[in-house]
Amino acid sequence: MSETPEVRPPVVTPVRVIIALCLIAPFVAMLWVGSYAKVDPTLIGIPFFYWYQMLWVLISAALTMLAYKLWQRDQRARKAASGGVAR
Numbered sequence: 001m002s003e004t005p006e007v008r009p010p011v012v013t014p015v016r017v018i019i020a021l022c023l024i025a026p027f028v029a030m031l032w033v034g035s036y037a038k039v040d041p042t043l044i045g046i047p048f049f050y051w052y053q054m055l056w057v058l059i060s061a062a063l064t065m066l067a068y069k070l071w072q073r074d075q076r077a078r079k080a081a082s083g084g085v086a087r
Contacts, residue, residue: 015074022067026060 029035036052043051 013074015070019067019070019074022063022070025063026056029056029059 030053036049038049039047041048
């Protein structure tokens, strides 16, 4: 008796690429110091260097939340595609 090979969904999908980009973007933004190592423009008297970093705290939280929600959706879809069997 020959069993049919199990068909698995691909590991790298567009959704997973978006998840990776959401998680990598804050690191790239903070490691590229030359893009924000300046004083001007100021925002209510706060130099650009500081308010840019604080803005990325909010952006990072939003991107992490988006990545988490996309990951949950991806896992539910994979579970449904595999017949409800958790792996």
